Amino acid sequence: MKKEYGGYFCESIESQNMVEDNENILYFDSARSGIRFLLNKRKWTKKRVLLPDYLCESMLIPFGDNNFEVHFYPIKRDFSINIDKMNELVKLVEPDLIYVISFFGFHTLVSAETCLKKYQEQNISILEDVTHSYYGNFSSFIPDYKVGSLRKWCGLEEGGFLWSASVEEGKLFYEHRVHDINRKVLNLKIKCFQAKRDFLNNISDMKD
Numbered sequence: 334m335k336k337e338y339g340g341y342f343c344e345s346i347e348s349q350n351m352v353e354d355n356e357n358i359l360y361f362d363s364a365r366s367g368i369r370f371l372l373n374k375r376k377w378t379k380k381r382v383l384l385p386d387y388l389c390e391s392m393l394i395p396f397g398d399n400n401f402e403v404h405f406y407p408i409k410r411d412f413s414i415n416i417d418k419m420n421e422l423v424k425l426v427e428p429d430l431i432y433v434i435s436f437f438g439f440h441t442l443v444s445a446e447t448c449l450k451k452y453q454e455q456n457i458s459i460l461e462d463v464t465h466s467y468y469g470n471f472s473s474f475i476p477d478y479k480v481g482s483l484r485k486w487c488g489l490e491e492g493g494f495l496w497s498a499s500v501e502e503g504k505l506f507y508e509h510r511v512h513d514i515n516r517k518v519l520n521l522k523i524k525c526f527q528a529k530r531d532f533l534n535n536i537s538d539m540k541d
Contacts, residue, residue, distance in 0.1 A: 358496045364464060364482035367495035369395040371460070371478060377401075381428040383419070387412070387436070404428065412436040414445040423452060430458045433476070435466035446474040453477065 361367045372395055382396055386405040396403050404426045407415040414433070423431075431452060435441050442449070442461075449459050461476040475498055483492030 357498070358494055361493040361495065364462065364480050364493040365392065365395050367480045367493045368392075368460070369398060371480075371495055372396065372399040372401065377429050379427060379429045381426055382430045382432060383422055383426065383428045384432045385414070385434060388434075401430075402426075406431075408436075412439065412441040414442070414448075416445060416448050419445070419448065423457070428457060430460060432460045432462065434462045434464075438465050440466070442474075449476070450474055 359367070359370070361370065379402075380400060381402045381404065383404050383406050384393070384396075385408050387408040393403065404422060406419045406422050409415055422428075431449070433442055433445070433449065453459055458478065459474075459476040460478045460480060462481065463479050464482045477498050479494075479496040481494050483494065
């Protein structure tokens with residue numbers, strides 16, 4: 334396994350409306366938790382998913398936890414989807430879910446939109462990770478689900494969301510939403526963020 338690079342912001346931000354707030358959306362501690370919730374609460378016939386082959390290994394965890402059969406489709410050097418290979422895999426694997434990403438804020442799904450809409454017509458659900466592209470100035474097709482990580486945008490201790498195109502399904506999901514928050518872990522994260530901020534500003538030597 335190669336080393337993954339990532340982390341958390343340590344600067345605080347002013348309160349603002351970051352994402353929409355309606356019956357289609359649920360909030361979680363992370364995007365992975367949103368994915369895990371979706372996989373667990375919705376009924377899947379085959380439990381097979383197609384994922385991009387350019388993906389953080391940690392994003393595989395929710396699928397493994399829910400016993401999904403994982404297959405990978407190739408991403409080109411410009412981060413667009415290899416449509417021919419994707420079509421071959423869809424015929425071979427017959428997935429009931431495809432996970433897609435617009436990488437690094439670019440509209441890397443634009444060439445695949447027609448293809449993805451065709452899959453939706455075949456009752457294949459599309460889950461789009463919009464962590465990189467939520468504030469992009471381009472329009473996209475409407476997936477069945479969107480997921481995103483809020484803490485990748487700004488200095489939040491934790492945060493993620495799951496959006497469903499179906500209001501009815503969103504309401505059903507909301508009824509099953511677990512509201513318990515691990516305050517011990519959350520408070521520890523806040524303490525660590527403050528220590529990191531102090532260290533970067535030469536306030537503390539981090540010995541504590």
